[in-house]
Amino acid sequence: MxxxxxxxxxxxxxxxxxxxxxKNPTILTxxxxxxxxxxxxxxxxxxxxxxxxxxxxxxxxxxxANLFQANLQAIQLNGADLCQxxxxxxxxxxxxxxxxxxxxxxLSGADLSQADLSQAILSxxxxxxxxxxxxxxxxxxxxxxxLFQANLIGANLSDAQFNQANLREAQLNQAIFSNTSLVRADxxxxxxxxxxxxxxxxxxxxxxxxxxxxxxxxxxxxxNCRIYGISAWNLNLEGTEQRxxxxxxxxxxxxxxxxxxxxxxxxLILNNQKIRNVLTTVGQKGVLILGxxxxxxxxxxxxxxxxxxxxxxxLPMVFDFERPTERDFxxxxxxxxxxxxxxxxxxxxxxxxxxxxxxxxxxxxxxxxPILQDGELPxxxxxxxxxxxxxxxxxxxxxxxxxxxxxxxxxxxxALQKKEELTQSKAEGFRVVKRQRSPKKx
Numbered sequence: 001m002x003x004x005x006x007x008x009x010x011x012x013x014x015x016x017x018x019x020x021x022x023k024n025p026t027i028l029t030x031x032x033x034x035x036x037x038x039x040x041x042x043x044x045x046x047x048x049x050x051x052x053x054x055x056x057x058x059x060x061x062x063x064x065a066n067l068f069q070a071n072l073q074a075i076q077l078n079g080a081d082l083c084q085x086x087x088x089x090x091x092x093x094x095x096x097x098x099x100x101x102x103x104x105x106x107l108s109g110a111d112l113s114q115a116d117l118s119q120a121i122l123s124x125x126x127x128x129x130x131x132x133x134x135x136x137x138x139x140x141x142x143x144x145x146x147l148f149q150a151n152l153i154g155a156n157l158s159d160a161q162f163n164q165a166n167l168r169e170a171q172l173n174q175a176i177f178s179n180t181s182l183v184r185a186d187x188x189x190x191x192x193x194x195x196x197x198x199x200x201x202x203x204x205x206x207x208x209x210x211x212x213x214x215x216x217x218x219x220x221x222x223x224n225c226r227i228y229g230i231s232a233w234n235l236n237l238e239g240t241e242q243r244x245x246x247x248x249x250x251x252x253x254x255x256x257x258x259x260x261x262x263x264x265x266x267x268l269i270l271n272n273q274k275i276r277n278v279l280t281t282v283g284q285k286g287v288l289i290l291g292x293x294x295x296x297x298x299x300x301x302x303x304x305x306x307x308x309x310x311x312x313x314x315l316p317m318v319f320d321f322e323r324p325t326e327r328d329f330x331x332x333x334x335x336x337x338x339x340x341x342x343x344x345x346x347x348x349x350x351x352x353x354x355x356x357x358x359x360x361x362x363x364x365x366x367x368x369x370p371i372l373q374d375g376e377l378p379x380x381x382x383x384x385x386x387x388x389x390x391x392x393x394x395x396x397x398x399x400x401x402x403x404x405x406x407x408x409x410x411x412x413x414x415a416l417q418k419k420e421e422l423t424q425s426k427a428e429g430f431r432v433v434k435r436q437r438s439p440k441k442x
Contacts, residue, residue, distance in 0.1 A: 003031040010037070014045045021046045033071075048086075063106075084109040088131075092117045108146075128166075208249075212260075222260060226250070228267070232260050285315045288336050290357075291346030304405045305344065312412070314341075330359045342367040342415035347378045347395070361385050361392060365426070367418040368392045369411045374399045391418055 010017050010032070021027075030050035038058040045065045053073040062082045069089040088111045106126045113133040120140045128148040132155050139159045146166045153171050158178035162185050169189040177197035184204040193213040200220045209229040219239040226246040237260065244256045247267045255270070257263045287309055292298065302318060309316040317336055337343060337360050345357060347370050358381060361368055368385075372378060372395050386392045396411050398404035 006031055007035050007037075010042075010045070011040070014042060018044070018046045038076075081106040082110050083107065083126075086111045087115050088113045090115045092120050113151075217260075227260065227263055230260070230264065232264060235261065237261075283339065284341055285313065286340040287314045287316050288333075288340045288343045289316055289318045289346075290333065290343060291348070301346070301401045301404065304401050305408065308405050308408050334360050334363065337364050337366060340366060342369060342412075342419055344369045344371060344411060344415075346371050346373075347382060348373040348376045357382075357385060361389050365391055365422050367415040367422070369415045370395045371404065371411060372397050391422060393418060 009020060028049060030047070032047075032050050032052045032055055034054045034056075035052070036056045037060055038056045040057070040060045042057075042060055042062050042065050045062070047070055048066045048068040049070060050067070051071045052067075052075055053071045054075065055072075056076045057080050058076050059079040060077075060081070062077075062080055062085050065082070065085045067082075067085055067087045067090050070087070070091070072087075072090050072092045075092065083106045085107065087107075090112070092115060107130050108126045108128045109130060110127070111131045112127075112135050113131045114135060115132070116136045117132075117140050118136050118138045120137070122137075122140055122142045122145050124144040124146075125142070126146045127142075127150050128146050129150060130147070131151045133151050134154040134156075135152070136156045137152075137160050138156050141161050142165050143161055143163045144165060145162070147162075147170050148166055149169045149171075150167070151171050152175050154174045155172075156176045157180050158176055159180065161181045163181055163183045165182070165185045167182075167185055167187045167190050170187070170191070172190055172192045173194050175192075175195045177195060177200040180197070180200045182200060182202050182205050185202075186206045187210050188206050189209045190207075191211045192215050193211050194215065196216040197220050198216060198218045200217075202225055203221050203223040204225065206226045207230055208226050210227075210231070212230065212232045212235060214234045214236075215232075216236045217240050218236055220241070222240060222242045222245060224244045224246070228247060228249050240260075242258050242260055245258065245260060245263050246254055246256055247263045248255050255266075257266055289302065289305055289309075291302070306316045306318060317340070319333060319336060343366060345368055347357075357368070368391060370378070370382070370393065374397055378395065386394075393414050396407075398407070
């Protein structure tokens with residue numbers, strides 16, 4: 001039970017209470033447990049470290065109050081005003097199966113950093129611009145809560161419910177989402193970079209303009225989410241259910257895709273003329289140059305090929321197999337190959353490009369123009385590639401850099417001619433077997 005003397009002193013007015021605390025700094029234990037302070041005016045009251053567990057503060061005015069490290073377990077704060085209150089380090093945990101009730105409380109701008117709000121009821125609570133840095137909100141209920149621009153960096157949100165909550169522009173960096181429900185929540189412009197959202201339900205969530213950089217979304221539900229303007233980079237999507245992701249604004253005809261990372265690209269293609277022009281240009285003018293360009297004279301040959309192609313208004317893209325890279329060579333080559341008009345592959349060095357060509361040539365009907373310096377032999381399997389795939393052109397032999405550049409048109413023109421043949425072949429109709437039809441039996 002609360003200390004009656006403490007309750008009576010508090011009821012005499014906040015000014016006198018604060019003065020008393022100021023004059024008695026050695027009195028650290030303020031016993032207000034189970035006190036009935038409903039509708040009390042406690043504006044700017046100094047309640048730091050006070051024991052208020054199971055107290056009734058329904059509809060009380062606690063705006064700008066100091067509740068630093070106060071014991072608020074099982075407290076009743078239904079309809080209370082805690083606007084700009086300091087609740088840093090406060091304990092709002094469940095106690096004796098009675099939950100902390102902050103239903104419809106006003107906590108806008110309040111400091112709840114590192115506060116323990118596990119299992120607290122915060123439905124429809126105003127937490128806009130509140131500081132919940134590293135707060136424990138595990139198993140808390142925040143249905144319909146207002147968390148506009150709230151600081152939830154590093155907060156524990158596992159098993160919490162944010163259904164239909166307003167989290168617009170909230171900072172959620174490094175927050176822990178595990179079994180968290182965010183069904184139909186508004187996360188417009190929220191920063192979810194580096195968060196761990198394992199087994200989280202984001203069905204119907206508005207993620208427009210949200211930031212998801214290095215976000216862990218393992219086994220998460222992404223159904224019917226709006227993702228217009230989203231920034232998604234280096235995501236972990238293992239086991240993630242992606243379905244009907246809406247890529248455009250609410251005032252536009254709805255277009256959906258089933259892949260978060262692909263969605264950004266699709267929207268840009270549909271709505272950005274410049275990007276469409278770039279893709280068209282790359283397909284018509286892009287030339288991939290493959291080879292090993294280290295060693296005596298090799299770099300000069302590379303630069304000469306590239307400069308010559310530039311002068312002819314092509315877009316040369318160079319892949320040097322000697323340069324270190326963290327990506328798989330074959331994956332990179334196949335990605336670049338699919339974007340180009342034709343490929344020039346220097347097969348001079350026996351170690352040059354064999355695996356990459358064997359993996360790429362069969363999958364892409366793109367002209368491969370091989371070049372070979374005089375006195376060298378291609379890798380052993382190259383003959384098979386030429387025999388099986390007619391888009392692998394005849395090898396062009398060259399003596400040195402000057403000879404190659406002077407006659408480079410003899411490499412380019414056959415590649416362009418083959419490109420035209422392949423384009424026409426792709427446009428032809430399907431072939432049908434001619435059969436000798438026999439009369440129908442009566």
